[in-house]
Amino acid sequence: xxxxxxxxxxxxxxxxxxxxxxxxxxxxxxxxxxxxxxxxxxxxxxxxxxxxxxxxxxxxxxxxxxxxxxxxxxxxxxxxxxxxxxxxxxxxxxxxxxxxxxxxxxxxxxxxxxxxxxxxxxxxxxxxxxxxxxxxxxxxxxxxxxxxxxxxxxxxxxxxxxxxxxxxxxxxxxxxxxxxxxxxxxxxxxxxxxxxxxxxxxxxxxxxxxxxxxxxxxxxxxxxxxxxxxxxxxxxxxxxxxxxxxxxxxxxxxxxxxxxxxxxxxxxxxxxxxxxxxxxxxxxxxxxxxxxxxxxxxxxxxxxxxxxxxxxxxxxxxxxxxxxxxxxxxxxxxxxxxxxxxxxxxxxxxxxxxxxxxxxxxxxxxxxxxxxxxxxxxxxxxxxxxxxxxxxxxxxxxxxxxxxxxxxxxxxxxxxxxxxxxxxxxxxxxxxxxxxxxxxxxxxxxxxxxxxxxxxxxxxxxxxxxxxxxxxxxxxxxxxxxxxxxxxxxxxxxxxxxxxxxxxxxxxxxxxxxxxxxxxxxxxxxxxxxxxxxxxxxxxxxxxxxxxxxxxxxxxxxxxxxxxxxxxxxxxxxxxxxxxxxxxxx
RNA sequence: GCGCCUGUAGCUCAGUUGGAUAGAGUGUCAGUUUCCGAAACUGAAGGUCACAGGUUCGAUUCCUGUCAGGCGCGCCA
Numbered sequence: 001x002x003x004x005x006x007x008x009x010x011x012x013x014x015x016x017x018x019x020x021x022x023x024x025x026x027x028x029x030x031x032x033x034x035x036x037x038x039x040x041x042x043x044x045x046x047x048x049x050x051x052x053x054x055x056x057x058x059x060x061x062x063x064x065x066x067x068x069x070x071x072x073x074x075x076x077x078x079x080x081x082x083x084x085x086x087x088x089x090x091x092x093x094x095x096x097x098x099x100x101x102x103x104x105x106x107x108x109x110x111x112x113x114x115x116x117x118x119x120x121x122x123x124x125x126x127x128x129x130x131x132x133x134x135x136x137x138x139x140x141x142x143x144x145x146x147x148x149x150x151x152x153x154x155x156x157x158x159x160x161x162x163x164x165x166x167x168x169x170x171x172x173x174x175x176x177x178x179x180x181x182x183x184x185x186x187x188x189x190x191x192x193x194x195x196x197x198x199x200x201x202x203x204x205x206x207x208x209x210x211x212x213x214x215x216x217x218x219x220x221x222x223x224x225x226x227x228x229x230x231x232x233x234x235x236x237x238x239x240x241x242x243x244x245x246x247x248x249x250x251x252x253x254x255x256x257x258x259x260x261x262x263x264x265x266x267x268x269x270x271x272x273x274x275x276x277x278x279x280x281x282x283x284x285x286x287x288x289x290x291x292x293x294x295x296x297x298x299x300x301x302x303x304x305x306x307x308x309x310x311x312x313x314x315x316x317x318x319x320x321x322x323x324x325x326x327x328x329x330x331x332x333x334x335x336x337x338x339x340x341x342x343x344x345x346x347x348x349x350x351x352x353x354x355x356x357x358x359x360x361x362x363x364x365x366x367x368x369x370x371x372x373x374x375x376x377x378x379x380x381x382x383x384x385x386x387x388x389x390x391x392x393x394x395x396x397x398x399x400x401x402x403x404x405x406x407x408x409x410x411x412x413x414x415x416x417x418x419x420x421x422x423x424x425x426x427x428x429x430x431x432x433x434x435x436x437x438x439x440x441x442x443x444x445x446x447x448x449x450x451x452x453x454x455x456x457x458x459x460x461x462x463x464x465x466x467x468x469x470x471x472x473x474x475x476x477x478x479x480x481x482x483x484x485x486x487x488x489x490x491x492x493x494x495x496x497x498x499x500x501x502x503x504x505x506x507x508x509x510x511x512x513x514x515x516x517x518x519x520x521x522x523x524x525x526x527x528x529x530x531x532x533x534x535x536x537x538x539x540x541x542x543x544x545x546x547x548x549x550x551x552x553x554x555x556x557x558x559x560x561x562x563x564x565x566x567x568x569x570x571x572x573x574x575x576x577x578x579x580x581x582x583x584x585x586x
Numbered sequence: 587g588c589g590c591c592u593g594u595a596g597c598u599c600a601g602u603u604g605g606a607u608a609g610a611g612u613g614u615c616a617g618u619u620u621c622c623g624a625a626a627c628u629g630a631a632g633g634u635c636a637c638a639g640g641u642u643c644g645a646u647u648c649c650u651g652u653c654a655g656g657c658g659c660g661c662c663a
Contacts, residue, residue, distance in 0.1 A: 033602060036609090046605060052643065059643070083606045084643065129663065171663055240662090319661050330589075330659070337661040344663045372590050373658045398591070399656075440599065445592060445656060452598090452612095458625055459612070467625055478622045512602095519602075531600060534610080545618090545627040586625075 001511070002032045004075065005043055005089060012069035013047075021065050025054045034512065041078065041088035042096075042508065048085040059085030096504065097495035099511040103566040104488065111517045111573050116157030122355060123149045125366035126278065127164040130270045131175045132200050134277050135418040136448065137368070141397050142421070143437035143579070144526065145366045146283035148395070150577045151521035151529070160360065161285045163278075164351060167267055168292040169344055173247045174198065175270075176263040180218060180250050181225075182207035183262075189222040194246060195232050196239040206269045210262070218262055220253050277422055281430060282579035294350050300342055303350035303385075304335055312384045322349075327380035330373075349381040356387050364524075369396040369443075395524055400437070400448040409450070419450065428453045428460075431580045435462035438526045438578060461534050465571060466583060468537035472568040473584040475549055479561070482550065491562030494555040498563060502543040506563060509536050513570050517577070526578065533574045540567050 009030050016022040028050055035044045048063035055062060063081045070079065078090035103110045125145025128138050146161070153159045166172070178197040182204050185191060193199065210218070229245040231237025251259050271288075278285070294300050304320070307313045312323045318338030322345075325332055335346040355363045367374070379389040402409040402419060409419065424433050427450070436453065439461065440446050453460070479486065498507065512532070520529045549560040572582050 033605085035606090036602090037606075040606070044606085049605080049643065086606070131663095166663070169663065317661080321661090334661045339661080341661085343661070347663095368657095369591065370657055371663095375590090396591080401656085443591065444599075447598070449598090461611070463625055464611090467623085471623065471626085475622050482622090515602085523603085527600080528602085531610085538610085541626055542628090544622080545624095548622060550622050585623085 001075070001091070001095070002043070002515075004073070005032050005045070006030045008071055008073060009045060009047060009066060009087075011071050012066045015069040016065050019069075021069075022051075022057075022062070023055055025051065027051075034508075035088065038505075040082060040086070041080065041090040043089040043091075045087045045089070046085070048081075048087060052085070063087050093496060093499065093504075096507045096511070097498060099507060100495055100562055100566045101492055103510060103569050104492070104562065107569060108573060108576075110569060111514045112154050112156070113514060113518050114156040115518060115522065116152060116155045119156075119361045120158040120160065120359070121152055121362040121364060122160040122162060122358070122360040123152070123364045123366065124162045124164055124355075125149075126283070127166070128274070129166045129171050130267055130274060131171050131198060132270065133202060133273055134421040136402055136421055136424050137400060137418075139281070139421045139424060139433060140400050140437045140442075140446070141366055141368065142278055142281055142283040143434045144395075144397055144442050147434075147438050147526040147529075147578055148364070148366070148521075148524050150579065151517065151524075151526060154517055154577055155521040157521075160287065162287045162289055163285050165271065165288055165290050165292075166344075167271075167290050168295050168347065170247075172263065172267065174243055175203075175266050176259070177243065177247045177250045178203050179206050179210065179266045180254075180262055181246070183210050183218060184220070184222060184225065186211050187216065187219050189219075189225075191222040191226065192232070194239065194243050195234055196243040202270070202273075203266075206266050209269075210265055218254060218258060225249055225253065281421065281425060282434060289351070291347050291351070294347055294354065295342070299354060300346050300350040303353055304342070304346060306353070306385055307335070307349070307381070310384050310386070322377070322381065322384070324377045324380040327376070327383050329376040329380050333377050345377065348378060349385075352378055352382060352392065353385055353387065356382065356391055361391070363392045365392065365394045367394060367396055369398045372396055395442065397442045398445045400446045403447060403449040404451055424450075424453075431466070432460045432462050434579050435465075435530060436460060439530045441525060441527050461530075462580060463586070464541075465533045465537045465575065466580070466586060468540045469568055469571045469575070469582045470584060470586050471540075471544060472564045475561075475564065479550055484550065486561045486565070487558050488562060490555065491558035491560075494559040495562065497556045497559045500543075500547060502539070502546050503560075503563065506536075506539050506543055506567060509539050510566055510570055513574070517574075529574055529577060533571060533578075536567065536570065536574075540564070 010027070013022065013027060017024060030045065030047050032043050032045050035041055048059040048066060051057075051062055052059040060081060063085045066087060067079050067081060075092055075095040076089050077092045080088045082088050123145060126134070126138055126142050128134055134142070149159050149161050174196065175198050181191060181193055181197065185193070186207050225246070229249065230241040232242040233239040254262065275288070304313070307322060312326065313320050313335065314323065315321075319334045320336035321332045322335050323332055333345055334343055335349070336342050352363070375394050379392060382389045382392060428436075432453070436448070476486065498504070516529055516532045520526055547560070549557065549564060551557045575582050
């Protein structure tokens, strides 16, 4: 519809110019927008005001010229000039009822578009370290990432959803060592757990099952384990040195094979938990990409060689540095430490190179906003390796600050004090949690009050939308009880009878859906879809309260039933993208 | 100190990429069921769009500065 209007205006302008009513000027992109106020018609165009300067004419005069030269169409009933020079269009009822026919014909396909057809995009999201269960902070990224992916799919992109598993590196060694120490404790060894270890209950569970499965296989005396280990922080020492000492001791006492087995038992246990958790939350993946596989395949080493060959690495203080300052970063970054170990950054360079080499047209990373300082160095590394950094887009998700009533909930994975995503789902449900997360713009700081989410979950907007869906279902149950049926053909033939103000409002709202999906997808803004659905539900509820659908006058009744079927369909389509269910009764 | 994000109704947030009289939810107050589900609807009240300049036909939106909050500035991940 917008395109048709745009086309008409363009024709009009060209006609006016060729008749020399308007001077020869460059035409800017013509903008058509939906009006906020019904009094201004359905669509408005501001082109006259945009041209005022270059044409050196009064905008209202330009507008009237445009209106005079507008080609004849059958979808517009009224064109007016208003305010400083807006051109307002009012659609004919014939064109406004068309949307019902479209929705009923296309069903679940209604609202899909092809703007992304032929383009592939990879979306990486959550990618939390497998050192513990997901907490509510990860939930926002999980909801956001999966909805962005669904939106892109809905607009024709070929989407690849991926989770990057940080199964290499020091944090994982700390986890393995934590599991080992809990295991030793369970075996009866008397020891003090390191202050820097992972203290969550899930570590105890892993240790227990390890003991049930393997008995004393990994047992060493506490005295042997702690011999020669630097003091921990509470004892006046350094907690990092302490834990590193314990990691090395674990590796040397257990040997490669046993250490790897212990390491993997912790990794697999937690990773399985994360996979199940995300699946239950409705965030699905096409691939779980292992960092360790990059290290073991030599990809990390190769990426470093690549950078060396580009002459952007140098050696200083025994470490290898990447000259990221040459590409706008604040400081140079270490890729190989003086102890020979590669850094997390080195893996990430290899990973992002790998992503681009897999041939995606676009690669999207969804990160917590605390990682924003990391963007310049990753992009720098890609540029240094002669890749197009613009193929990588990083979307940041702000933190959700958790409250219990008025009190802020302090969270730390290490200390084991956090509210898990699973607990959140148990408390408020998957649907409410997803909708709540996605209702706000990702770059918006968000307050998540658990008390409110729990105690007043009926006030959650998700129920408002779902209720609209259930209400339509209920109308049809009522229809059947009265021995009546919906006649789609009769309904479609009588759509012109939908002349009530509330009906026009619903029709207009339905027609907006495809624009909303496209805009939400291209701008990566799921929240506008969530807001749209509550708006649509509101228009429906208002309509429901004002008029009856099951009435004696058959033609009108069937037309109304057709309209609310269309509403139900669009709500279903929208909620499907959000990953929220559509209960037929609630 | 430097960088990124944010500042809109009592509270939580929208605001169609610069448009017309700044909007919802929630909370407060006042109403609506012999009628398809009241998890709904109607109405009232509530605003110096943090503050000060600038850009232009027009600014909540773009630019600069100030103030306030969040995050980041490791040979951690």
